[in-house]
Amino acid sequence: MARVELVNLSKSFGEVKVLHDLNLTVEEGEFVALVGPSGCGKSTLLRIIAGLEDATSGEIVMDNEIVNDLNPRERNIAMVFQSYALYPHMTVEENIGFNLRISGVSKAEKRERARAAAETLGLTDLLDRKPSQLSGGQRQRVAMGRAIVRNPDAFLFDEPLSNLDAKLRAEMRDEIKHLHHKVKTTSIYVTHDQIEAMTLADRVVILKGGVIQQIGTPTELYRNPANSFVAGFIGSPAMNFVDATLETSGGQTTATLQDGTKLVVSVDYAALGRDVKLGLRPEHLELAANSATNAMPGSVRLVEPTGAVNHLKIKVAGQNLTVVDDTLADLALDAPVHLSIAPEYIHVFPKDE
Amino acid sequence: MTTLDTQPPERRMAAPRKRARTFPRLGKYATHVVMITGLLVTIFPFVWVALMATHSRSEIYSSPPPFWIGDNLAENYIKLLDVMPFWTVLFNSLWVATAGTVGAVFFCSMCAYGFFAFNFRGKNLIFGIMIASMMVPPVLGLIPFFLTVQFLGILDTHLAIWLPGIANAFGIFLIRQYMVQSISRELLDAAKVDGASEFRIFWSVVLPLIKPALATLGIVMFIGLWNNFLTPLIVLSSPDKYVLTLALRSVQSIANSPWGAIMLGTFLSMLPLLIAFLFFSRQMMAGLTAGAVKG
Numbered sequence A: 001m002a003r004v005e006l007v008n009l010s011k012s013f014g015e016v017k018v019l020h021d022l023n024l025t026v027e028e029g030e031f032v033a034l035v036g037p038s039g040c041g042k043s044t045l046l047r048i049i050a051g052l053e054d055a056t057s058g059e060i061v062m063d064n065e066i067v068n069d070l071n072p073r074e075r076n077i078a079m080v081f082q083s084y085a086l087y088p089h090m091t092v093e094e095n096i097g098f099n100l101r102i103s104g105v106s107k108a109e110k111r112e113r114a115r116a117a118a119e120t121l122g123l124t125d126l127l128d129r130k131p132s133q134l135s136g137g138q139r140q141r142v143a144m145g146r147a148i149v150r151n152p153d154a155f156l157f158d159e160p161l162s163n164l165d166a167k168l169r170a171e172m173r174d175e176i177k178h179l180h181h182k183v184k185t186t187s188i189y190v191t192h193d194q195i196e197a198m199t200l201a202d203r204v205v206i207l208k209g210g211v212i213q214q215i216g217t218p219t220e221l222y223r224n225p226a227n228s229f230v231a232g233f234i235g236s237p238a239m240n241f242v243d244a245t246l247e248t249s250g251g252q253t254t255a256t257l258q259d260g261t262k263l264v265v266s267v268d269y270a271a272l273g274r275d276v277k278l279g280l281r282p283e284h285l286e287l288a289a290n291s292a293t294n295a296m297p298g299s300v301r302l303v304e305p306t307g308a309v310n311h312l313k314i315k316v317a318g319q320n321l322t323v324v325d326d327t328l329a330d331l332a333l334d335a336p337v338h339l340s341i342a343p344e345y346i347h348v349f350p351k352d353e
Numbered sequence B: 001m002t003t004l005d006t007q008p009p010e011r012r013m014a015a016p017r018k019r020a021r022t023f024p025r026l027g028k029y030a031t032h033v034v035m036i037t038g039l040l041v042t043i044f045p046f047v048w049v050a051l052m053a054t055h056s057r058s059e060i061y062s063s064p065p066p067f068w069i070g071d072n073l074a075e076n077y078i079k080l081l082d083v084m085p086f087w088t089v090l091f092n093s094l095w096v097a098t099a100g101t102v103g104a105v106f107f108c109s110m111c112a113y114g115f116f117a118f119n120f121r122g123k124n125l126i127f128g129i130m131i132a133s134m135m136v137p138p139v140l141g142l143i144p145f146f147l148t149v150q151f152l153g154i155l156d157t158h159l160a161i162w163l164p165g166i167a168n169a170f171g172i173f174l175i176r177q178y179m180v181q182s183i184s185r186e187l188l189d190a191a192k193v194d195g196a197s198e199f200r201i202f203w204s205v206v207l208p209l210i211k212p213a214l215a216t217l218g219i220v221m222f223i224g225l226w227n228n229f230l231t232p233l234i235v236l237s238s239p240d241k242y243v244l245t246l247a248l249r250s251v252q253s254i255a256n257s258p259w260g261a262i263m264l265g266t267f268l269s270m271l272p273l274l275i276a277f278l279f280f281s282r283q284m285m286a287g288l289t290a291g292a293v294k295g
Helices: A042-050 A092-102 A107-120 A136-148 A166-183 A194-200 A218-223 A228-233 B009-022 B024-052 B057-061 B073-083 B086-117 B123-133 B138-152 B159-165 B169-182 B185-193 B198-209 B211-227 B230-235 B244-250 B259-289
Strands: A004-013 A016-026 A031-035 A057-062 A077-080 A154-158 A186-191 A203-208 A211-216 A240-249 A252-257 A262-265 A275-280 A286-288 A296-305 A310-316 A319-325 A336-340 A347-350
Touching (some): A016 A211, A031 A194, A042 A077, A077 A136, A077 B185, A228 A275, A252 A275, B057 B259, B123 B169, B138 B159, B138 B230, B198 B211
Parallel strands (some): A031 A203
Antiparallel strands (some): A203 A211, A240 A252, A240 A275, A310 A319
16 A cells, blocks of 8 residues: 655646646545546546656655656556456456566466455456456456456556446445455546545545646535535536625625525625625525525426436526425426525635636 | 338338349349359469369360360479479478568567557658558569668578568558557556556557457468569579579470479469468458458
8 A cells, every 4th residue: 555645746748738736645545536527637647647647747756755757567556447458358367367477476376366356356257258258347347356456555547437337337336435445555536427536535636627626525525615616516416606796794794696685695705805606506405485594586497306306497596596305396387486595505606716 | 210110011111122123133143143254264274274284285285275184293293393393492482481471470560569559759750651662663672672682691592582571561551550440548558557568568468459460461471472473583593592483484484394394383382372361361351351341
């Protein structure tokens, strides 16, 4: 296991700078997820950590040793790829044992370790099969077997579940988490799926345009997003944003929506200036009576039943807000309703962010 | 795409059935006639050579020429050994073709891997020049080729026939194209992470995956070297180093050319290729048509 540290790491492809002075420390045994939209540089960052790509500037430190000039093997990391990247001409056992074969491990030991890895992942019956004879989930498991067989200092995962269907993805997510609890190896996991990042990781790093937006535990990111990008990215369904103006009077801060509705905001955001964006999470908005605190009048535009809850689109102050309704209220289209939200759940961001 | 088809099944079938009825048999027969004619035209020289190998010179020149199996095979064989060291020459051909083929398969695939896996300054330019070199008629290069071989001091050796071609533009291009479509970058990365050196990646991961292309190049090279006449003609001067093409041609110039023996030698020289083709035709087709169709 290793502590992985990135110090002022930058990467450019020609004129295009894809990573900007990143600083990040992944503690020994920690599971960190890098998450962000396509093209934010998360895969490039992972490839730099793996040694498959050179950093333009900055340092990669593993266990207090700068590893910039070491090749992937010397860094003793293992990587699971999005396409699994199994060797098509080798059997499952040969795939898992390939890196042991290269490092000159004896045949008997290679076989033993490959079988042990296969057993951990439930692949024992498939050892003689070729990758083409395996299902997506099985291939994914072989790719993980190949990673764990050599006891690496760190695991790198590059969107390993994105080629699987939703059900299998959830299963494999559990398996990865289970595996991490078992082997406790430092893991860095790249994904564009915030649910995957939140459920798996001890800490999540949000990247946008090659810049780290926020680092924190899933709960921290959810409760205290550093900016509107993080707020919009974390949480499902995504956070609603509405324009408002802030006023402070008599020790109370209120936000006025475009239709004149006034909402009480718990914290004094006066420093943000008058024009702001309010962030309202769909699960914090609830259908309420006219007289409720922070009641906003609106009308029903759409009802999307998901079984346990309904997703509502309610038009408030000229904008459609998504609401998670766990009361499963029977609503007609265009029916007038009121939404309310507790002041402590209202996030306020600068408007130009 | 799924669309709703409201027509009853009978009506849906009607249109194609009507079209098919117009010229069904004619088309089929025409195809067969064309194919059989093509087959006969292609196979005739081979059969003719085989038949003539059993006849004496006078029978061959008789009019009409005999189109049956003769009884002069043994005499022709004795004559063949008399006019040339046939088995030595056959071995020379085998050696040249095998060495050149093995060398080409190895070096072309290594060069192709270089173009496929590495990024270096001027890569596209070099690759472009290499492709462009395929458009130069080979005959234009004969004199420079001769001068180069002379400079290297390998005139009148077999090396001069097979060595210059072991890294050739066609082979490199063929294999690189095959690599581009059959090997993913992530596979190379995975091997790197597994700790494989570049040569190990090439040897253990890439080579096994491009076998069809290697087989194709191998067969094309073997046929090319086996049938090569011009290069041996230019570089070889000692009769004991002759290859089949050159030896068979050289005895045609003497008075009263022993045509029966020459035909026997020609037929024997065709046998290895025929056998090779029987065994490898499937790989050859697979390699040459790979990438033509997606999937």
